[in-house]
Amino acid sequence: MNRLRTQVAIVGAGPAGLLLSHLLHRQGVDSIVLERRSREYVERRVRAGLLEHSTVELLRACGLAGRLDREGLRHDGFELRVNGHRHRVDTTALTGHRTYVYGQQELVKDMIRARLEAGGQVRFGIEDVSLDLAGDGPSTVRCTLDGRPAEIACDFVAGCDGFHGVSRRTIPPGLLTSYERRYPSAWLGILAAAPPTSRELVYAVHERGFALASMRTPEISRLYLQVEPGESLDAWPDDRIWKELRARLAVDGEAALTEGPVLERSLVELRSYVAEPMQHGPLFLAGDAAHIVPPTAAKGLNLAVEDVKVLSEAFHAWYATGDRAPLDGYSEARLPAIWEAEDFSDWMAHLLHRLPGDDTYGSRLQRARLDAVVNSPTAARQLAERYVGTSRQNSGGRARSRVTAAPG
Numbered sequence: 011m012n013r014l015r016t017q018v019a020i021v022g023a024g025p026a027g028l029l030l031s032h033l034l035h036r037q038g039v040d041s042i043v044l045e046r047r048s049r050e051y052v053e054r055r056v057r058a059g060l061l062e063h064s065t066v067e068l069l070r071a072c073g074l075a076g077r078l079d080r081e082g083l084r085h086d087g088f089e090l091r092v093n094g095h096r097h098r099v100d101t102t103a104l105t106g107h108r109t110y111v112y113g114q115q116e117l118v119k120d121m122i123r124a125r126l127e128a129g130g131q132v133r134f135g136i137e138d139v140s141l142d143l144a145g146d147g148p149s150t151v152r153c154t155l156d157g158r159p160a161e162i163a164c165d166f167v168a169g170c171d172g173f174h175g176v177s178r179r180t181i182p183p184g185l186l187t188s189y190e191r192r193y194p195s196a197w198l199g200i201l202a203a204a205p206p207t208s209r210e211l212v213y214a215v216h217e218r219g220f221a222l223a224s225m226r227t228p229e230i231s232r233l234y235l236q237v238e239p240g241e242s243l244d245a246w247p248d249d250r251i252w253k254e255l256r257a258r259l260a261v262d263g264e265a266a267l268t269e270g271p272v273l274e275r276s277l278v279e280l281r282s283y284v285a286e287p288m289q290h291g292p293l294f295l296a297g298d299a300a301h302i303v304p305p306t307a308a309k310g311l312n313l314a315v316e317d318v319k320v321l322s323e324a325f326h327a328w329y330a331t332g333d334r335a336p337l338d339g340y341s342e343a344r345l346p347a348i349w350e351a352e353d354f355s356d357w358m359a360h361l362l363h364r365l366p367g368d369d370t371y372g373s374r375l376q377r378a379r380l381d382a383v384v385n386s387p388t389a390a391r392q393l394a395e396r397y398v399g400t401s402r403q404n405s406g407g408r409a410r411s412r413v414t415a416a417p418g
């Protein structure tokens with residue numbers, strides 16, 4: 011038996027788990043990160059791209075933004091393309107804050123390198139993690155390490171193992187409430203060796219369905235298509251994907267797209283989910299383990315970063331002064347901002363998609379919302395504030411008003 015001891019055992023080496031381990035290390039708190047997949051796999055997994063200003067600020071403050079600042083793309087707005095007509099939302103002019111495009115897997119590479127260079131323990135390929143949570147005293151994380159059964163004694167467990175991880179499922183049923191919405195839609199995403207046609211992101215609302223033109227570098231495009239849920243990638247050969255992208259992203263009937271070899275393709279169902287509370291005894295959930303948003307508003311990674319910032323500060327308070335109040339209040343502190351992002355992501359999903367089953371009333375509502383964003387400076391400012399994330403800063407940490415504090 012392999013016996014180890016750490017202060018915080020972290021399950022999952024996605025952005026949440028790696029950043030938490032990094033922040034704890036800077037505060038002198040010891041952790042071990044246990045990841046189910048290989049290092050190569052997590053460093054190649056293509057996911058998020060859009061980072062909010064406050065996410066980048068945090069990464070800068072903790073020394074993780076060197077490459078991001080050199081290679082990341084600074085954005086001042088995006089385009090809303092409605093049936094071929096272009097409308098620009100100048101988010102920087104409306105909010106004073108930029109957004110950044112930098113691939114999640116690049117960030118994950120930077121974080122893994124930083125942890126390993128600092129002597130941190132990140133163990134990959136650990137497929138059998140189980141948690142034995144203690145009421146009092148140390149908890150135990152069991153798994154196989156270096157081919158031998160291992161027991162890791164720890165003060166706390168951070169469940170950063172994504173939506174399908176083991177941590178949330180360890181909380182006894184009845185002690186956790188799940189709020190969930192599934193949308194009758196999915197996104198097919200490709201990465202293509204083709205320079206993005208537009209310098210800014212293009213959100214295209216079209217009769218044939220939604221499309222998004224994003225990018226990763228000046229040479230690589232990241233493109234998404236709304237497709238039916240349950241679609242198979244086999245039904246989408248490259249020429250069908252490009253044909254559909256050309257149609258949905260056309261400007262005044264003209265193709266507005268650079269094409270190139272497809273490097274990667276994936277499908278993601280649109281789903282919203284929140285687990286309450288985000289903690290149970292010594293277990294604290296962060297990132298996708300606790301909540302999911304549809305990718306429409308690009309919030310998931312940004313929320314994960316905020317979660318672990320708050321959680322690392324709470325661990326610091328406990329280890330530095332013995333004050334457990336910030337840990338006890340973690341879930342309550344995070345949920346208002348999470349629900350603001352859930353609301354905005356749901357609102358964006360309805361703004362951008364014609365969903366199967368929508369009645370004609372639904373499509374007129376969509377048109378009214380688009381009209382407001384295009385024609386009303388107030389609506390545009392609100393959209394911009396929610397998009398860059400400044401609106402969430404008003405949702406956390408403050409005393410709740412009587413209305414929002416009311417149960418149910």
Ligand code: RFL
Nearest residue numbers: 022024025026046058059060171172297298309310311312
């Ligand atoms: P992750 O990244 O899922 O990492 C969890 C890690 O835990 C591991 N794991 C386990 N390890 C040990 N034992 C187990 N039993 C385990 N089970 C799982 C997994 O292998 C994995 O390595 O969660 P984390 O760290 O909370 O990070 C969340 C983000 O990944 C996610 O919210 C974003 O990717 C969402 N998202 C976006 N967010 C943004 O902020 N901006 C964007 O532009 C954006 N675009 C997107 C997105 C997500 C997308 N998809 C694929 C869902 C675009 C897409 C298409």
Ligand code: PHB
Nearest residue numbers: 058059060224306307308
């Ligand atoms: C991405 O580049 O992957 C991306 C950008 C913006 C979104 C969603 C995804 O709203």
